[in-house]
Amino acid sequence: MKAVCWMGAHKMSVEEVPDPKILNPRDAIIRITTTCICGSDLHLYNGFMPAMEAGDIVGHEFMGEVVEVGPGINRDKLKVGDRVVVPFTIACGKCFFCQRQLWSCCDNSNPNYWIAEQMMGYSPSGLFGYTHMLGGYAGGQAQYARVPFADVGPLKLPNGIADDKVVFLSDIFPTGYMGAENADIERGDTVAIWGCGPVGQFAIRSAFMLGAERVIAIDRFPYRLQQAQQGGAETINYSEVDDLVQLLKDMTGNLGPDRCIDAVGMEAHGSGLLYLADRAKQAAGIETDRPTALRQAIQACRKGGTVSVPGVYGGFIDKMPMGAFMNKALVMKTGQTHMMRYMQPLLERVERGEIDPSFVISHRVPITKAPEMYKVFRDKQDHCTKVVLDPWADGAAAA
Numbered sequence: 001m002k003a004v005c006w007m008g009a010h011k012m013s014v015e016e017v018p019d020p021k022i023l024n025p026r027d028a029i030i031r032i033t034t035t036c037i038c039g040s041d042l043h044l045y046n047g048f049m050p051a052m053e054a055g056d057i058v059g060h061e062f063m064g065e066v067v068e069v070g071p072g073i074n075r076d077k078l079k080v081g082d083r084v085v086v087p088f089t090i091a092c093g094k095c096f097f098c099q100r101q102l103w104s105c106c107d108n109s110n111p112n113y114w115i116a117e118q119m120m121g122y123s124p125s126g127l128f129g130y131t132h133m134l135g136g137y138a139g140g141q142a143q144y145a146r147v148p149f150a151d152v153g154p155l156k157l158p159n160g161i162a163d164d165k166v167v168f169l170s171d172i173f174p175t176g177y178m179g180a181e182n183a184d185i186e187r188g189d190t191v192a193i194w195g196c197g198p199v200g201q202f203a204i205r206s207a208f209m210l211g212a213e214r215v216i217a218i219d220r221f222p223y224r225l226q227q228a229q230q231g232g233a234e235t236i237n238y239s240e241v242d243d244l245v246q247l248l249k250d251m252t253g254n255l256g257p258d259r260c261i262d263a264v265g266m267e268a269h270g271s272g273l274l275y276l277a278d279r280a281k282q283a284a285g286i287e288t289d290r291p292t293a294l295r296q297a298i299q300a301c302r303k304g305g306t307v308s309v310p311g312v313y314g315g316f317i318d319k320m321p322m323g324a325f326m327n328k329a330l331v332m333k334t335g336q337t338h339m340m341r342y343m344q345p346l347l348e349r350v351e352r353g354e355i356d357p358s359f360v361i362s363h364r365v366p367i368t369k370a371p372e373m374y375k376v377f378r379d380k381q382d383h384c385t386k387v388v389l390d391p392w393a394d395g396a397a398a399a
């Protein structure tokens, strides 16, 4: 089959690889009909995530049809022919954490837990296509994928609903939603959101669903800010502002936003000396992540407010404004998304017509074009917001 493989920093390649096979009784094989490139994949592309190996199949936002199920799966749960969307986190459904709905903390799905333990103390769950530290699982930018614990994660879809409307239940819609939920939004709150990528866009819409009165969205790309406005947000182009924190104070009667969401993560862009220092330290491997947005969110948040961090961080950051965080009595919530809490309820919102997640799609290409689209998406060229890949289009179908 064809699959997108990481071959080194800035080097993705479509390779011919063996089809996946059932390895464990609770596995299923999915024939993928739609798959996407995520902002998280850019951290791999740019070489900032540890424990990648040349040849790794990437991708964690995919859906398709079940073509094989292992003997350990109850056919009432999943059977050949079911159409499913697959969550990017892999969870066993039985451990301490799964029992508490902390799905992205599953204790049984990362066989390489020991690598993560060295960096983080404990390992989170395994993820599709996202480093050997997080399981070394083959990802879903491919024609087929093996899905472990397939009786837990995949969500069965009703017939007739288009892939475009439901594929983002695999990650970014639940991620934006959990980002908003983690912000503890109360009716009437003002919510500031850093980053107007797909995660930020879904966080904006989810914040309103959860009762926000105002959302202030921050980015530097006018076309993304425009999409934020279409979602009801007021916007700030931070590249045109000297003092973002002061502007947020001015916009909120000097109180500060009640809730601040960092939907940017470890590769934030910025300006000034601190940003240059972060870039230099990141390049030298002294600091793994560049936390411009997180620092600003902590500084800007009103006293006693909440900072929610759906943006991904990989390792260690410098100059964390811990004094502000502590003295302002802030709360911080974060995590890889606990996907299975959100997929069914958000599917129901899509079915009721409350939201059509396909609004984020800007590019639709055959999987063979994935390598060039990584660059287009990374550099936000051609008004790129979200790239959807067709594993079977054109030349790919001949495989």
Ligand SMILES: NC(=O)c1ccc[n+]([C@@H]2O[C@H](COP(=O)([O-])OP(=O)(O)OC[C@H]3O[C@@H](n4cnc5c(N)ncnc54)[C@H](O)[C@@H]3O)[C@@H](O)[C@H]2O)c1
Pocket: 038, 039, 040, 041, 042, 043, 171, 172, 175, 194, 195, 196, 197, 198, 199, 200, 218, 219, 220, 221, 224, 238, 263, 264, 265, 266, 267, 268, 269, 270, 292, 293, 309, 310, 311, 312, 313, 335, 336, 337, 385
């Ligand atoms: N927690 C999870 O489970 C989870 C799941 C999916 C994605 N993510 C993470 O969410 C983040 C966003 O993903 P995405 O797909 O939207 O990516 P993206 O790259 O499309 O969007 C990031 C946006 O942040 C903006 N940005 C950069 N620096 C900024 C700054 N200083 N202030 C304000 N905006 C800034 C960029 O211009 C860009 O529009 C990534 O870190 C990704 O890894 C987390």
Ligand SMILES: [Zn+2]
Pocket: 038, 039, 040, 041, 060, 061, 088, 171, 172
């Ligand atoms: Zn993702």
Ligand SMILES: [Zn+2]
Pocket: 091, 092, 093, 094, 095, 096, 097, 098, 099, 105, 106, 107, 108, 109
């Ligand atoms: Zn588990």
